[in-house]
Amino acid sequence: xxxxxxxxxxxxxxxxxxxxxxxxxxxxxxxxxxxxxxxxxxxxxxxxxxxxxxxxxxxxxxxxxxxxxxxxxxxxxxxxxxxxxxxxxxxxxxxxxxxxxxxxxxxxxxxxxxxxxxxxxxxxxxxxxxxxxxxxxxxxxxxxxxxxxxxxxxxxxxxxxxxxxxxxxxxxxxxxxxxxxxxxxxxxxxxxxxxxxxxxxxxxxxxxxxxxxxxxxxxxxxxxxxxxxxxxxxxxxxxxxxxxxxxxxxxxxxxxxxxxxxxxxxxxxxxxxxxxxxxxxxxxxx
Amino acid sequence: xxxxxxxxxxxxxxxxxxxxxxxxxxxxxxxxxxxxxxxxxxxxxxxxxxxxxxxxxxxxxxxxxxxxxxxxxxxxxxxxxxxxxxxxxxxxxxxxxxxxxxxxxxxxxxxxxxxxxxxxxxxxxxxxxxxxxxxxxxxxxxxxxxxxxxxxxxxxxxxxxxxxxxxxxxxxxxxxxxxxxxxxxxxxxxxxxxxxxxxxxxxxxxxxxxxxxxxxxxxxxxxxxxxxxxxxxxxxxxxxxxxxxxxxxxx
Numbered sequence: 001x002x003x004x005x006x007x008x009x010x011x012x013x014x015x016x017x018x019x020x021x022x023x024x025x026x027x028x029x030x031x032x033x034x035x036x037x038x039x040x041x042x043x044x045x046x047x048x049x050x051x052x053x054x055x056x057x058x059x060x061x062x063x064x065x066x067x068x069x070x071x072x073x074x075x076x077x078x079x080x081x082x083x084x085x086x087x088x089x090x091x092x093x094x095x096x097x098x099x100x101x102x103x104x105x106x107x108x109x110x111x112x113x114x115x116x117x118x119x120x121x122x123x124x125x126x127x128x129x130x131x132x133x134x135x136x137x138x139x140x141x142x143x144x145x146x147x148x149x150x151x152x153x154x155x156x157x158x159x160x161x162x163x164x165x166x167x168x169x170x171x172x173x174x175x176x177x178x179x180x181x182x183x184x185x186x187x188x189x190x191x192x193x194x195x196x197x198x199x200x201x202x203x204x205x206x207x208x209x210x211x212x213x214x215x216x217x218x219x220x221x222x223x224x225x226x227x228x229x230x231x232x233x234x235x236x237x238x239x240x241x242x243x244x245x246x247x248x249x250x251x252x253x254x255x256x257x258x259x260x261x262x263x264x265x266x267x268x269x270x271x272x273x274x275x276x277x278x279x280x281x282x283x284x285x286x
Numbered sequence: 287x288x289x290x291x292x293x294x295x296x297x298x299x300x301x302x303x304x305x306x307x308x309x310x311x312x313x314x315x316x317x318x319x320x321x322x323x324x325x326x327x328x329x330x331x332x333x334x335x336x337x338x339x340x341x342x343x344x345x346x347x348x349x350x351x352x353x354x355x356x357x358x359x360x361x362x363x364x365x366x367x368x369x370x371x372x373x374x375x376x377x378x379x380x381x382x383x384x385x386x387x388x389x390x391x392x393x394x395x396x397x398x399x400x401x402x403x404x405x406x407x408x409x410x411x412x413x414x415x416x417x418x419x420x421x422x423x424x425x426x427x428x429x430x431x432x433x434x435x436x437x438x439x440x441x442x443x444x445x446x447x448x449x450x451x452x453x454x455x456x457x458x459x460x461x462x463x464x465x466x467x468x469x470x471x472x473x474x475x476x477x478x479x480x481x482x483x484x485x486x487x488x489x490x491x492x493x494x495x496x497x498x499x500x501x502x503x504x505x506x507x508x509x510x511x512x513x514x515x516x517x518x519x520x521x522x523x524x525x526x527x528x529x530x531x532x533x534x535x536x537x
Contacts, residue, residue: 168381177371
């Protein structure tokens with residue numbers, strides 16, 4: 001038998017290799033270009049004053065402190081609303097619910113919900129929270145809208161990690177005479193914290209990037225407010241501000257500065273997520 | 287010796303399939319009872335209903351009674367958590383919680399309202415000593431229990447069960463996942479524990495049943511075929527099917 005590679009075969013291997021290297025290089029180059037372009041354009045426009053002042057038409061200056069604060073307010077408010085709801089629903093569906101058909105239906109519905117374009121959430125949020133509940137265009141209305149939008153994410157990630165907790169842990173605890181809620185609280189939940197945290201991080205990432213739903217519900221204002229008045233007043237988050245500065249005011253330098261900040265924040269969130277999951281892996285392996 | 291657990295005309299179904307047929311058995315106190323039989327004969331099912339672990343499976347239907355110390359365990363007024371405190375369980379695969387060795391043992395006492403470091407320390411030490419694992423772990427009580435070997439984990443689980451001061455300990459093939467040395471440690475431990483506790487053990491290993499048990503029950507296809515003194519069951523079985531099983535003709 002002839003074990004030597006034929007010329008045809010060699011050529012084929014060579015071409016496939018080239019094709020693979022090309023697609024890898026192309027993908028990496030595209031991402032690198034995007035990153036460097038935004039960072040290069042953005043970072044030189046970031047300065048201390050931009051980060052710590054509010055915009056003033058009288059002085060003709062732009063500052064993005066209100067937008068940073070609004071982003072933080074909306075993240076905190078959304079997480080406070082969505083975490084108990086999402087984690088609670090996940091616990092009910094995996095640990096308590098008996099009717100598997102209903103559970104499947106709810107899971108299917110929540111998956112569908114997760115795929116709906118965010119502008120639809122914005123529209124519904126505007127009609128329901130801003131007008132029907134008379135919250136007006138405000139951070140809280142935005143946070144409520146984002147809560148609904150992210151509820152499926154938190155629910156699904158928590159559910160998935162609840163399902164990974166071995167049944168033998170539950171049996172062990174029940175076998176010692178523990179009640180259901182105690183088993184969940186002391187054995188099940190601590191073992192799926194990483195799932196809950198993953199859900200939170202995904203949610204924060206989504207909030208950072210969300211504009212469509214917030215344009216309708218939280219508005220464009222750049223006023224500097226404390227957290228209480230901030231919640232009931234309209235306010236732009238960083239992404240919304242980026243849209244407003246670029247599209248309505250033609251301030252591309254500011255828009256790029258915001259874009260760079262958002263990118264850096266996303267990077268930090270991803271790093272934190274990796275660190276946390278490493279921490280949990282380490283803890284469970286000791 | 288009087289019976290601590292009595293089953294009367296016990297029948298059990300998983301959905302439409304009958305897994306236990308008219309079981310009548312009286313399990314004597316402070317002794318080791320072995321449940322043997324081929325896979326799927328109902329011995330594990332029988333073990334698990336003794337502390338109502340079947341409550342976790344919704345499709346199970348039960349007819350008949352089980353009396354623990356004269357009380358019907360299926361009665362509505364029974365607090366299943368106290369029942370499981372009295373009738374502890376050790377599972378086939380060691381299942382320590384992913385927390386420290388100390389917290390594993392203290393888990394049960396804490397459920398039942400025992401507080402105070404000194405009392406818990408005492409319980410942890412005594413339970414680990416009773417389970418013959420104290421010397422191996424006393425220097426690393428704060429370390430995660432998952433770092434122990436399989437055999438150590440199983441003895442830890444026995445210690446965890448002992449910590450709530452049960453009267454009965456159910457063991458569901460406790461050594462099937464362990465090596466011979468760990469197995470003999472668990473067997474020795476069981477023999478030591480029977481002075482204080484009633485032990486009911488499901489085993490696939492007939493030598494194990496001979497080595498440690500006082501009484502043996504042979505199950506086949508959901509029926510209790512024969513129950514009696516271990517030496518009699520293994521030397522002079524009354525039923526042909528028992529003889530065929532223990533001599534290795536099937537199963």
